[in-house]
Amino acid sequence: MSNQNMQGADTHRQMAAEQEESVAVAIVTVSDTRTPEDDINGIYLRKELVKDGHSITDYDIVKDEPDQIEVLLEQLVGGKARIIIFNGGTGITPRDRTFDVLERKLEKRLTGFGELFRMLSYEQVGAAAMLSRATAGVYRGKLIVSVPGSPKAVELAWEKLIKPELQHLAWEVIR
Numbered sequence: 001m002s003n004q005n006m007q008g009a010d011t012h013r014q015m016a017a018e019q020e021e022s023v024a025v026a027i028v029t030v031s032d033t034r035t036p037e038d039d040i041n042g043i044y045l046r047k048e049l050v051k052d053g054h055s056i057t058d059y060d061i062v063k064d065e066p067d068q069i070e071v072l073l074e075q076l077v078g079g080k081a082r083i084i085i086f087n088g089g090t091g092i093t094p095r096d097r098t099f100d101v102l103e104r105k106l107e108k109r110l111t112g113f114g115e116l117f118r119m120l121s122y123e124q125v126g127a128a129a130m131l132s133r134a135t136a137g138v139y140r141g142k143l144i145v146s147v148p149g150s151p152k153a154v155e156l157a158w159e160k161l162i163k164p165e166l167q168h169l170a171w172e173v174i175r
Contacts (some may be wrong), residue, residue: 021168025049026058026081028072030088031149036160041087041154048158054166057081065090069101069157073148077140082170088149095133099133102146106137107174113161117147119161124152143173 027049029042031167034063036042039061046056057080062068069089078086089098113136121129134157162169 005050020169021167023054023083023166024081025166026079027056027060027160028058028078028084029061029149030064030086031061032063032095034088036061038071040151041149042152044154045085045158046062048163049052052163052166058094062117064095064097065095066101069098070105071142073101073105076127076131077142082142082173083166084144086144087154089129090135090146090148091108092133096133098146099135102135102144105134105139106144107139108134109137110119113145116161117153117157118157121153124156138173141173143169 027045029039031039034042036059042059045060047057058076060072060076062076069086073084086098086102087126088094089113114132114134116128117134118132121132121134132148132153134147134153136143138144145157145162147153
């Protein structure tokens with residue numbers, strides 16, 4: 001076997017091992033009105049992550065205020081989570097500020113995440129998908145994912161984009 005093929009085989013073995021590993025995830029719901037009792041998205045994501053054997057390092061609800069989002073982001077990137085999932089605040093209303101804070105912070109952007117999310121969302125909501133500023137990228141060695149706050153959007157992002165690549169994304173960020 002050539003050296004290049006051996007390296008490829010090692011990479012695939014490493015990826016397979018990582019895909020069986022529990023990933024530490026933080027969940028943030030950005031909302032001016034949600035509480036832990038009625039945060040459908042937070043409840044859904046926590047249930048799905050635990051069901052798949054992952055650990056939840058943090059769960060927070062933060063108001064859609066740039067300074068509060070930024071303070072929480074800084075706390076979370078200093079913690080144990082390898083991936084931080086934000087939901088809410090990605091639209092274009094004056095109160096939607098999550099994207100603006102994260103866009104300033106991301107060191108590497110995964111532009112394909114937002115593109116794929118909008119493509120998949122288009123199948124559900126039509127042209128309104130263009131209103132989403134879903135995004136993902138790396139900040140201080142953590143993968144940051146930000147999706148709209150509608151329950152259907154969170155479920156779509158989880159099922160079609162985040163869940164299938166969670167271990168791979170966590171591995172890529174630290175390798």
